[in-house]
Amino acid sequence: MSDTLSAVTADSHALFTAVLERLAKRESLSATQAEEAFGVIMDGAVSSERIAAFLMALRVRGETPDELLGAVTALRQRMNAVPDLPDNTVDVCGTGGDNYGTLNVSTAVAFVLAALGIPVAKHGNRAVSSLSGASDVLGALGVPLLADAASLHSQMQSHRAIFLAAPNHHPAMRHAAQARKALGLPTLFNLVGPLVNPAGVRRQLVGVFSPSWLRPVVDVLGRLGSERVWAVCGLPRIGHGGIDEMTLAGPTQVEALEDGRAYSFTVEPEMAGLAYAPVSAIQGGNAQHNAQALNELLRGAHGAYRDTVLLNAACALHVAGRISLLHEGRLDPHALKNGVAEAARSLDNGAALAVLDGLRAAGSAARPER
Structure with missing residues (x-):
């Protein structure tokens, strides 16, 4: 042996x-x-x-x-896969590596989508190049990061949202953790993360830190069987490079895969009826800071954070098949504004907050008394 x-x-x-x-x-x-x-x-x-x-x-x-x-x-x-989720399950996830240190946008979008009845399998990790990754902020919010498939299926059925913490499903990644931490720079692993969702989702809104990687990300996912993908990179007018989400701070470049065809286009915030805001308007902090901001957002707070989440959520609604934003490869601003309004209703009527509260309650009930 x-x-x-x-x-x-x-x-x-x-x-x-x-x-x-x-x-x-x-x-x-x-x-x-x-x-x-x-x-x-x-x-x-x-x-x-x-x-x-x-x-x-x-x-x-x-x-x-x-x-x-x-x-x-x-x-x-x-990976430790989580099979047999609904066929229309979506993921909203960014590569990280942009070094802007913003509030958690895609995590907030997950609550909005779930509130609208769209099954979400949000893949994420702890912070590598930022102060608060998805797993960090969810922990601060009291949301359980489950690992076993049975519990995750039950959570999906009850709340339409599950959060897949990378260490639970990609234990092999631990072998690269020390090297990644020592480098402290974006590497190919940043790009790999959103492409290895343990639920095997075929619909994704993927935030990418560099526009040069938009088409490769879409092509790789297409070769691996994805149905509908938007890879997006925000290009702030004032900043030091791309940002891994749709932004209010300038145009967002999009590479989309739909029905086996690839499309390229740009989204400006005014096309969604939203005002310009610099990246500094959604500057984040540690997990507790970001969790408080997300909690306030779900309780009705307005501002650049809300508008950024609404823009990303509206596009995720299209990826999920709830609305249609593209006609012959061209973005329909009227449909985009309607998508923003639909996402806003889930915040204003308390439905998104109810998803968070339900997940918190389930986590508390699962913890043994001390």
């Missing part, structure tokens, strides 16, 4: 060394080669130092769509 294990370890070391040598020569990896490289990382056969070298070599040379596909395939093969 030990001889077999030693042979496997030696093979993994040799494979990864060959990969590093290719990257040192600025050569790209095929999807199969990338899948093998990320596979041995996820299997714990590579040191943190070599993982960091690998990730930086990819970043410096520039990652390719095939390398992204290989990474996603490797991680999907090793």
